[in-house]
Amino acid sequence: MNNAAEKNARILIVDDSEMNRDMLSDMLSDDYDIVDAANGEEALSILKEQVYDIDLVLLDIIMPAVDGFGVLNVMKRYDWIDNTPVIIISSEISQSYIRKAFELGVTDYILRPFDSFVIHKRVSNTLMLYRKQKKLLSALEEQVYENEKNNSMMINVLAHIVEFRNGESGMHVHHIKQLTSILLQNLIEKTDKYRLTENDILLISTASSLHDIGKISIDDKILNKPGRLTAEEFEVIKTHSVIGAEMLQDLHNTHNYPLFDKAYEICRWHHERYDGKGYPDGLKGEEIPISAQVTSLADVYDALTSNRCYKKAFSHEKAMEMILDGQCGAFNPVLLQCLKDCEKQILAEFSDSIDSTQDDRLLIRATEELVENKISSDKIDFSAHLPIAARDRWNFFSDGSGEIQFEYDAILDVLRLTKYGAKVLGLQELTMHPRGLKQGYLGAQNIQTILDAMQSEASLEKPVVKIKKHISLNGPRRWYEIRIRTLWSNEENPKYTGILGRIIDINDSELAIVPPEYRISENDDAEIRQTISKLTQVFDVVRLVDITDNEIIRSGCKPGNEEIINACRGDKCYAIWGKTQRCKNCVSSKAFEKRGQVSKLEFADDSIFQIISKYVEISGKPYVLEMIYKDNDGVLLGAYGKTDFMDNIVNYNRQLYHDALTGAYNRHYYEEQAKSMRYIDAVAMLDANNFKGINDHYGHAAGDCLLKAVCESIKECIRSSDILIRLGGDEFVLLMANIPEIVFYQKITEIKQRISEIKLPDYPDIKCAAAIGGVYGIQPIENALTEADRLMYLDKNASKEGK
Incomplete structure (x- = not known):
């Protein structure tokens, strides 16, 4: 036995x-x-x-x-x-x-x-052998863990010596280490760009403790001076980054440890800034190692929120505002997003007493990784092909509940649903070879949309794709957001290995613009078809549109109009005009907003159409009925020829809605068209610095020249679908739809940089700069513009204080 x-x-x-x-x-x-x-x-x-x-x-x-x-x-x-x-x-x-x-x-x-006896003995012996191996592995992990912990302790002692000499509280080193670890953990969930392992995170967070080791050679009188430093004293302080790096370089020459590599990067470059305006080497963007980038952000945050001999501590809210407004220099936009996403965790982790739980958790994970790498160093790295990392799965699936969650293993060709997802969809939790599975709950068209989005949008750098769809899941059609995260192997040339997916019911938030009494699903299909059929006796095209996503619910065309019939077969209302996204001057949106009827002319190829959009309710839910008439007989042209008429219309619209000086849209366009747009993701407000002074000193011709150059610089940074408006004077508004938040803030930085590089040949002495405030995800546009305007003036004031 x-x-x-x-x-x-x-x-x-x-x-x-x-x-x-x-x-x-x-x-x-x-x-x-x-x-x-x-x-x-x-x-x-x-x-x-x-x-x-x-x-x-x-x-x-x-x-x-x-x-x-x-x-x-x-x-x-x-x-x-x-x-x-x-x-x-x-x-x-x-x-x-x-x-x-x-x-x-x-x-x-x-x-x-x-023989039964042989089976028993061989099974018993095999299990005994593997138990012994696991005990040995456990002992090895314990040794590595203790060794790493002792190393970390010695580094902390050295760092604290520097810290106390600097007159700080004793918590700075701990906070830097803690915040660096938190930011890096969040970073690897957002992007695979930096290819960081648990061991890398431990190395960087440990090495961050040594970021100011060079201050050990700085004179105490300068280091602990309570007042403002002179220019000469500040130059002395700035030498600590190079001094610290040289100290570590000497150690590295005699002891080749990875920790010294990270510590060297951090010591030398933790005062560099993402826009190249830091020291000592003026590195810019990704020239700065990620170890130094994250330590720099952690250092600035803790410096702001801690008491110093020269200042009182700022609140967390004020520190976040200063960092995000660029008052402390430029940082990697992805790291700034990590900082925002980790606010609650940072506040929870930072306390007066040192809690080593977070450090121990990280150290244990890194120890397991070190041991695994050591044991398998002489083998092919098959773990690179592991399709679903436990950390990715946990972080992705734990974010939310009451939703359908699934994972697809492309290597095994296995679809796995959570218990809730399997119950809702009426499927097995585990399905081999799911491609033959009937996808009735999503529909073939939605499945193809997801596949197209994955192919066109998903990548190693941007693994997450979000799609909104109107789906019937065992009941009435509702709005769902489908979030897909593609998974990639850890090889030098990463391969696609599968996806994680979530199907989230967002119906209530999508229909938040609709009064509660209207939130009733459509059930009068026969009556709708009959109404459309009657209207097509008068109009060339009649369409019922769900304005929340521009989806055509039902449509009909006058018999014999095959060309328009084909154009109407797209599932989006703007496809008929040959467009790939929502019309800027969407007449149906206006009808929806006014709860009434609006008409306009639309030009497609050489044809002119009159569109009448009427707000309707069907079983309590709001829609827009579009009735389209094509001018075949010149009824709309009157005494004009087609070309002259269209030229006149274009010229009239240009005069009415465009700024004559810069070519951007004008305030009239903002008030009549842009202000009512409901699908703008991001809004930025921009103001040219010292524009009045330039006008007064150089004259209005110089001011006009500057405004045109600013407008051109902005246009070079944005897409053709983005909307640039000159509100008046030197104030511009930028409206952007269908843009990720990170990309939007990167665009703001790019625009600001491009404007600062403007050179006016006729006015070589003029230096150009701009203040910008940007907001994401705020509706309506008027509210977004108010907040963007506030942030713009904070940016302007920060620029003045920085002079």
Whole structure:
């Protein structure tokens, strides 16, 4: 009889013969927990779910679909076989079979027929061997952990010596280390650009403690001066970054440790800024190592929120405002987003007492990673192919609840749903080869939209894609957001390995613009079709449009108008005009806003259309009915020819809505058209600095020249679909739709930089600069503009104070 430790071992028996499975189960079930699978596909499904709970696999070779060698290939690819031993039990006596099995990593090979005693002993011996290996591995991990902890402790002691000499509280080093770790953990969830491992995060956060080690050579009188430093004293202080780097370079020459590499980067470059205006080397953007970038941001935040000999501590809110407004220099926009996303965690972690829990968690994860890398350093890195990292899955799926969540393993071709998702969709939690599955709950068109979005938008740098769709999931059609995160291997040339997905009900938020009494689904389809049929006797095209996403719900055309019929077959209302996105002057949006009727002329190719958009309610829900008339007989042209008429219309619109000096839209356009737009993601307000002074000193001709140059600089940075408006004087407004938040803030930085580089040949002495305030996700536009205006003046004041 085996001991109690073996009693709890779990064995997976894989054989397509039920008799063989029952026979082995009868032999072993008294001493072990038994799980069985009738073929390789079932075995892989079980292993994928329970790989850390399976202690041993008893595997047959000849099976339908996926055979024993197929199972072994997958287990080897994912390194499962390193921790879960496999014993082959087969009647195949061919040397080629036996050799191949051992090459794929099996522990033992037992031929049929077999003896019960032999099975028991070989199973017992294999489990005993692997338990001993796990104990040795655990001991090794403990040694590495203690060694890393001791190293970290010595670095903290050294860093605190510098800190106390600098007259600081003793918490600065701890805060920098803590905040660096928090920011880096958030960073790796947002992007794979920097390829950081847990060990890298530990190295960087530990090395960040040494960021100011160079101050050990700075005179105490300068270091702890309570008042403002003179220019000469500030230059002395600035030398600490180079001094610290040189101290570490000397150590690196005698001890080649990765920690010194990170510490050197941090010491030398933690005062560099993303726009190139830092010191000592003036590095810019990604020229600055990420270790120095993140330590720099952490250092500035803690300096602002801590008491110093020369200032009182600012509040968290004030510090965030100063950093995000650029008052402390330029930082990586992605790191600024990380800082915003981590606000609650930062406030929770920062306290007067030092809590080492976060450090210990990070150290334990890094220790496991170090040991794993050490053990597998002489093998091919099959873990690079592991499709779904536990951390990614946890962070992605834990963000929200009451939603459909799924993952697709492209290597195994397996679809896995959460219990809730499987219940809602009426599917199995685990499905092999899901491509043949009926996708009635999403529909073929929606599935194709998702695939197209993944192919066109998803990448290693931008793995997350979001799509909004009107879907019927076992009930009325509702609005859902489908979030897809593509997964990639860790190889030098990463490969696509699968996706994580969430289907989130956003119906209430999408229809927030609709009064509650209107939130009723459509059920009068027959009446709608009849109404459209009658109207097409008068109009060329009649369409019922859901204005929340410009989707055509129902449409009809006058018989014989095949050209327009074909144009109407797109699922978006703007497709008929040959456009790929919402019309800037959307007449249906205006009808929706006014709860009434609005008309306009639209030009497509050489044709002129009159559009009448009328707000309607169907079963309580709001829609817009579009009635379109094509001018075939010159009725709309009157006495004009087509070309003259269109030229006059274009010229009139240009005079009415465009600024004559800069070519941008004017305030009239903002008041009549832009202010009512409801689908603008981002708004920026821009003001040329010292414009009045330039006008007064150089004259209005110079001012006009400057305004035109500013406008051209902005246009060079934005897309053709973005809307640039000159409100008046030197004030510009920028409206942007369908743009990610990070990209928007990068654009603001780019515009500001481009304006600062303006050179006016006729006025070489004029130096140009601009203040910009930008906001994302605020509706309506008037509210967004108010906030952007406030941020712009903060930026302007910060520029003045920085002079």
